[in-house]
Amino acid sequence: MSKKTVAILSAALVAVAGLGLAAATFSRKDDNVLRVANQKGQVKAMMLASGALEGAPYSVEWSEFPAAQPLLEAVGGGAADLGLAADAPFIFAYQSGSPVKAIAVQSPANQAAQALAILVKTGSPIRSAQDLVGRSVATTRGSIGHHLLLQALERANIPAEKVRVTFLPPGDAKAAFDSGAIDAWATWTPYTNVAIKEGARAVVDAKDYGLPLYIDIANADSIAPKRALLADFLKREAKAVAWSRAHPDQFAAVLAKETGLPLDIARASFERSNRVSRPIDASVVAHEEAITARFQRAGLIEDARNVSQAFDPSFSKQ
Structure with a gap:
């Protein structure tokens, strides 16, 4: 690999919307802006590629992060309303006292090697x-x-x-x-x-070892005033994931443009974005409890919070 290619890859890695309206009813208490924290190569690229945000009766303000930890700090600190992260960083942030709630959960659609x-x-x-x-x-x-x-x-x-x-x-x-x-x-x-x-x-x-779950995580204080926006965004996100699964090459092209990654790397990275929704149920809670226990045994968590309180399953019922 040439030095130029390596430089492009490294720079890309460290660098820090036609679907119909969802059925949610928007009220005046919504401020009409949803602030979404995004990891490079995740939700934003799918939403752009699919056009899933076209016609949304609110605007989305994106913020970009290289990893889940700073993304969760933004959501927990109130700088963002919503963000996607995996199961371990979510529960680690929650057990560290962050005011975050899981409002939707997805599983990988396949056993992607070396993701x-x-x-x-x-x-x-x-x-x-x-x-x-x-x-x-x-x-x-x-x-x-x-x-x-x-x-x-x-x-x-x-x-x-x-x-x-x-x-x-x-x-x-x-x-x-x-x-x-x-x-x-x-x-x-x-x-x-x-x-x-x-x-x-x-x-x-x-x-x-069992691939991680991926979780839409909201700031707890954003849920009530922005419930309609959050619910609508989750529905559009699900449609964007389905679109990306059906159009992996088109998604990879947008991902490459968004991240600066070479097209073949963007195409390989699609496997992580290829996921399916699952209900927030007892098995999901137990999964996060097992992660909490593993972090505790490693001395990284002291007094664990009730894991069941980390979830808000009401959005899956809308």
Whole structure:
């Protein structure tokens, strides 16, 4: 791969709407603006590609983030009304006291290989989770990569403290990985796709551990005044996901334009966006309780909040 291509990939990774109206009734108490926090390569690209926001009786203000942690800080801090993140960072933020609520849940539509993985360089002697003992692994604190690392160590009966974990945002983690400053990197697409294209290999693949759920997360104080906007947006998002599933190449073209990623990487990243809605039920709550317990065993959460209170299932009934 040329130096120019690598530079384009790195810059893209660290850089921080014709559907009919939904049936929601909009009232004067709605301020007619929905502030949506977006991770690069996720909801915004789908909404733009599908035209799902065309005709919406409100405007959407997008804010861009490189990972779930700063996105959730924006939602929890009231700078955004809504954002999409995976199960682990959501519950980590909730257990840290953030005023966030899950209002919709989706599952991956297929077992996408290496969409979430622990990566090493091609020539690394690390071949399995057991080989991570005493090694340095970079990830983002409370992320799906962090959770995958804990799962892999747990399955291998390795105490979490036996691995040297360095918490870095994705851009810094990529730089550390490229330079050899760390031994492994627990991360997600599109970072996995780029790293593998550049010669990395996966020693742990999330498809062997159960892929994460993806969650639409609202600021708790936004739910009442913006219920109609949130409900309408969720319906449009579901249509956008369905459209993207039926038109992956068109979606990839928009994703490449939005993120600056090469088209082949954007096309590979589609697998993470390909998901299906599921009800907020006891199995979803139990799933988040298991993640909470895993973070607790690693000493990352002390006094856990009631996980069932982290969900607002009322939107699935609208």
